[in-house]
Amino acid sequence: MKIKKGIIPAAGFGTRLLPMTKAQPKEMLCVVGKPIIQYVIEDLAEVGVNNILIITGKGKSAIENHFDRNFELEWKLKESGKHHLLEEICKIDRIAKIFYTRQKEPKGLGDAVYCGKEFVGDEYFITMVGDTIYTENVVKKMLEVYNKYRCSVIALERIPREMVYKYGVISGRKVEDSIFEIEDLVEKPSVEEAPSNLIITGGYLLSPKIFEHLENTKPGKGGEIQLTDAMRSLLEEEKIVGVEIKCKRYDIGDIEGWLKANVEIAMEKIPEFKEYLKKLIEN
Secondary structure (H helix, E strand, O other): OOOOEEEEEOOOOOHHHOOOOOOOOHHHOEEOOEEHHHHHHHHHHHOOOOEEEEEEOOOOHHHHHHOOOOHHHHHHHHHOOOHHHHHHHHHHOOOOEEEEEEOOOOOOHHHHHHOOHHHHOOOOEEEEOOOEEEOOOHHHHHHHHHHHHOOEEEEEEEOOHHHHHHOEEEEEEEEEOOEEEEEEEEEOOOOOOOOOOEEEEEEEEEOOOHHHHHHOOOOOHHHOOOHHHHHHHHOOOOOEEEEEOOOOEEEOOOHHHHHHHHHHHHHHHOHHHHHHHHHHHHO
16 A cells, blocks of 8 residues: 655744744754755655645744745746756745645644644555654655555664653564564653663654544643654554664754754765865864
8 A cells, every 4th residue: 555645743833943943944944955844855755655744833834935836036047047046946846745734732743743634534644753854765664664564663763872861762572673563652751761772763654543542642741742652552452663764863953953964964965065174173
């Protein structure tokens, strides 16, 4: 069964990135000339997930504007003979079919995903958070695992144990290289209580049954409806497997993460910038 629908929650305030995010959605902050959320959508579209619902909130209209056509700009670029730039911006609104709905109030990731219930219907779907970039397409990897196990799949990463309090953490049984059958999930546990150092990275391939569990999930950590808590409930009914990613992940939730993403991706894509940094360090 081909998975064609994706949800990107993008309704948060981005408070750890203030004042940059006072008027600009954090998902629209650029990393090497391209908004974070565009990287996410391109990964989804690359593997055929072409119907994408973005969950927005107040002050997020820049996202809709970015993925819409701008006829005045197109005309100006055409008249100016800047055809390479015209081609570049015309690609953006053709990446995928993008739909929007608003999360009425900030009630957590689980509530944001629940906003996509009618959009998804009874199909398996992908959810990717809108502020994380991977150096490889982890959606492709999750689909490969889904095609083998035919159940919900989440992307995992092994991190230093002292950092687990920031994330959802899993315990599970290793069934093959990098693949775990999930036995339990805990949202932002203390370092002492964490069942492992395998964290949920923000990439999910989920059964439509998750919506029933989200509907019955009560507020958890931070007084919010946590997707991790709903998946923990789903485990009582269906199997969930996790795939440990081996690529680099950029969690752009704060200034340090945003700067690291820009510097490291620029070093990879722009040789002149890498040479500049070398000279800067030498001096």
